[in-house]
Amino acid sequence: MQKDFWALTILFLLPLCGSIAQEIQFELTKVDGQILKNSGFELVEVLDVQRKFTSIGSIYTVNNQQDKVKIKNGVPQGLKSFYNKSLQQTTTDRNIQIRVLDFTISEKRQSTSVASGELKIKFGYYLKGSFDPVHLVDYEAGITYKRSIHRTDLINQILNKGVTNSLVFFNDWIKNHATYNRKLAKSVKLEIVEKSRMSDRDTVFYDSNRPLNWNDFLDRPGRASRNNAMIFTSLAMEGSPFMDNGVLILPLEIKIYMLPGSSWVRADGKNDYSLNHEQRHFDVSRVAGNRLINRLNALELTPENYEADVNDAFFDSYREMNKLQETYDARTRHGLDRAAQERWNTILDQALKGEMEEIEKELIKGK
Known part of the structure; x- marks a missing residue:
């Protein structure tokens, strides 16, 4: 005082x-x-x-x-x-x-x-x-x-x-x-970091060379659910900014993962068709992560706005991921509609290659 x-x-x-x-x-x-x-x-x-x-x-x-x-x-x-x-x-x-x-x-x-x-x-x-x-x-x-x-x-x-x-x-x-105080930064440089992470019993990280298997589903089946299987997937973003000669460097890692301890399968539901349906839920999260990277790279960041803009981009992508998951399940009827499932297999394969036209249409239509 x-x-x-x-x-x-x-x-x-x-x-x-x-x-x-x-x-x-x-x-x-x-x-x-x-x-x-x-x-x-x-x-x-x-x-x-x-x-x-x-x-x-x-x-x-x-x-x-x-x-x-x-x-x-x-x-x-x-x-x-x-x-x-x-x-x-x-x-x-x-x-x-x-x-x-x-x-x-x-x-x-x-x-x-x-x-x-x-x-x-x-x-x-x-x-x-x-x-x-x-x-x-x-x-x-x-x-x-x-x-x-x-x-x-x-x-x-x-x-x-x-x-x-x-x-x-x-x-x-x-x-x-x-040169080192973030408050005095003249500009912001965003760096998307790609890391290879090892999966374990607690967390399985998305890897195109390592598809899911039923051993990744460790939780007990939900009694109230009529589904044969359930998967918990999500995305996260982390990074610690630092100063380099007056420039604020913002390295960001986008992590796509599933939690075995929150994912389950019934004994009579273990088949290749059901596993593909769950794998596609994982693919949806990967697509959402890729779209987040595109959003981040398109941002014009300044020392004043970088935190708010980066967080907004993340939460927009997180909400978009949830919407896509709901739309995917609604369109395929949780995998019961085989024709719809085949169509979504193609949509997601295209999206994973960066072709987002069909994904955009589905987001507009919603579930």
Whole structure:
């Protein structure tokens, strides 16, 4: 929780001389003409999220009077101008928002001629894009000092030093994190990974060179089902993105599998015709997986949208797989219609080769 320093800010009257607190305005400028090489960002917005007043605090001046301190053109515009003028103009890849969480100055009188003070700074840096800004990093620091009450010019140096430190910090942070921080990725590269996985008693992975056999059906037959056999097939997608020289690499493996422990066959249903019907259910899942790969390869991914778009493509394909399974069973009457079964054998053989015309028609018609 941020402390509200402004709750104690008042107009300070000096009854001895009858003067009223004044305002002193300072401009944020480059320190010693320092120009930094831009690490690839532009400050496009500054939000002063805590400040209730235009002043950032108060300092002592002549006659031991406390005067309010303001930034020329206000804190947001002052900071934005300072950052943009202090960076060498280069190609910028990232739009940055600063949220000013604290930027205050306060002083205590040490004697009639000396004041001690502290400048507090806390900035939150965010990456701006098409959606909500993404938090990158916070900068928090303070500068303590002592000065002659007559040297108000030192306040301007302290303010500029504090803001310069924040700029140097963030510019270095961008430079050091750009190659491996996912939030700073410039682009996304999708890679479909093909892996050969070994099947076992728990999971049988789809393999065109390894058709199903009845030993893959380990569950007990369902008492309430009239079918001779039942197979549980599905598809999954997994991958861990990583950064490579500023590019987000997204390797994705599409896994098609059946679960022996959830698949069963009755003793009197073990024949080649029934096994083919169950194999075709497995083929339907493979076709759905291939169509998912096509969807993924057609996506135009950006660092902002890649997660949502990839997940949408997966769930669309998952729903499509279930619809195809239901349509297949409805058309073949769970394999009882031999002519329909033969037709679907052909449809699926074509689809496995990438010819999806008949599959598209079946998806439109539904069950």
